[in-house]
Amino acid sequence: MxxxxxxxxxxxxxxxxxxxxxxxxxGPCPIALAAVRDADRARYPDPASTRVRAALAAFHGVTAGRVLPAASASEFIFRITAWAARQGVRQVELPPHAYGDYGAAARAWGLAAGEEAGLVWACEPSSPLGQQERSLRERIAGGATVVLDRAYEPLRLAGAASLDRAGLDRVWQLWSPNKALGLTGVRGAYAIAPAAAAAAAAQLQALAPSWPLGADGQAMLLAWCEPAxxxxxxxxxxxxxxxxxxxxxxxxxxxxxxxxxxxxxxxxxxxxxxxxxxxxxxxxxxxxxxxxxxxxxxxxxxxxxxxxxxxxxxxxxxxxxxxx
Missing domain, CATH: 3.90.1150.10 (Aspartate Aminotransferase, domain 1)
Incomplete structure (x- = not known):
């Protein structure tokens, strides 16, 4: 292995x-840390993450149906790779320097790097270089499933995002706020589906495990949406x-x-x-x-x-x- x-x-x-x-x-953000500490761990959390999805939807200005909670960014990376493989995707495009789980998920599902990629990974600001993604709009226009990892967007200290709202509505956005909140020990993330991907969002939701978010993860994501x-x-x-x-x-x-x-x-x-x-x-x-x-x-x-x-x-x- x-x-x-x-x-x-x-x-x-x-x-x-x-x-x-x-x-x-x-960090850690004191408000978010207090919310996590106060989370009720004695009971099951809502398996549908109803409040969390509604809060995240309002925060991003999208419908709740486009919000997919995830146990972590890595969990969603493997989930959407599995979904792409089930859709018949055989090739993937990875950034030249990137988080290793993109490639690990592709290898686990037998996807090879190639020019006919049906699944395209991007991260902005990129890791480890902290730079803009190149040719992101061209990748979207190519018709592939494009996943934009936005883990470091909240920690951008200069520059601006490559995509406007219309561009973002055409990609899968992957958010993991624990980095920005200084709470990486709390696992919890979410994806925002493209505006025209209702069927795919439902399929990915069906691939999720029960209770992808524990009580502390839900508390962190609810806190993330608070103005304070x-x-x-x-x-x-x-x-x-x-x-x-x-x-x-x-x-x-x-x-x-x-x-x-x-x-x-x-x-x-x-x-x-x-x-x-x-x-x-x-x-x-x-x-x-x-x-x-x-x-x-x-x-x-x-x-x-x-x-x-x-x-x-x-x-x-x-x-x-x-x-x-």
């Missing part, structure tokens, strides 16, 4: 200064922009080469980085190796508070001195 590589805690536990995930470092939570998120983006400017300056001071990013994370490179990751981890600093993204020799690091940045700089300088 092929191992799936992710950032965040692993068998070694959580790092003191974790740059390896793209969660909002200004969105106000907190806007304030956190302002904080992240300040932290990012400081982190960019610090990384350049360390001699790292940086790639432009519109999100709360970026890709960096340095000749010593590939051999330094384990040593940094032992010093309490975790970065995300980009080899699994198809970018060997580079790392992705999320924007973190100044104290974590200073810990990274101190650990790097100590290691750099040892390498000399």
């Amino acid at each position: 092929t191992a799936r590589i992710h950032g965040g805690p692993d068998a070694a536990g959580a790092a003191a200064h974790d740059f390896s995930t793209n969660a909002n470092a200004a 939570v969105q106000q907190w998120l806007e304030a956190s983006r302002a904080m992240l922009r300040d932290w990012k400017a400081r982190q960019l300056a610090l990384c350049r001071e360390l001699g790292w080469t940086l790639q432009a990013s519109q999100a709360n994370f970026l890709v960096a490179s340095h000749p010593l980085l590939p051999t330094a990751l384990d040593r940094l981890r032992r010093r309490g600093v975790q970065l995300r190796d980009c080899a699994s993204f198809g970018l060997p020799g580079r790392v992705r690091l999320s924007v973190q508070p100044p104290a974590a940045q200073d810990a990274l700089a101190a650990a790097w300088r100590e290691l750099a001195g040892a390498f000399r």
Whole structure:
């Protein structure tokens, strides 16, 4: 079985200064965290997620029938890939550098990469590069099922989305607010079906397990729709922009080469980085190796508070001195 590589805690536990995930470092959002803590775990949640779907529909200005709750973004990735395979799709298009579960789901269902892709994956801002998707409108015009992963749209710190409302109504939108809320330990996501995909939405809903959302996931998604939570998120983006400017300056001071990013994370490179990751981890600093993204020799690091940045700089300088 092929191992799936992710950032965040692993068998070694959580790092003191974790740059390896793209969660909002200004979080967790206190309002959302309180809602999760107050969730009633003693009873089954509504299996149809009626309140959640209605709230998300109003939040996005769509009908409730277009909202499909998911246990997580990864669960929906596998679900829609299974649906596409059942529709006769045999080829898939993956971004050149992207979240590994798109490809893992395709392999699980025997879909090959090819020019006649019936299922097209896109992510904006992209991970790990935090950039715009190229030729997204052309992909939509091609008639394939296009899934736009918008996990990092709420954490966009610059630029703008490629698609307007009309364009978004033609793609499947995949949202996982736990990143923006700084609550990645709470699993829960949702998709918004294209405006003209009622039959497909019903088929995908039929493929969902019972109770895809637990009580805490439902509480998080309901909180996501609250104006006060969105106000907190806007304030956190302002904080992240300040932290990012400081982190960019610090990384350049360390001699790292940086790639432009519109999100709360970026890709960096340095000749010593590939051999330094384990040593940094032992010093309490975790970065995300980009080899699994198809970018060997580079790392992705999320924007973190100044104290974590200073810990990274101190650990790097100590290691750099040892390498000399």
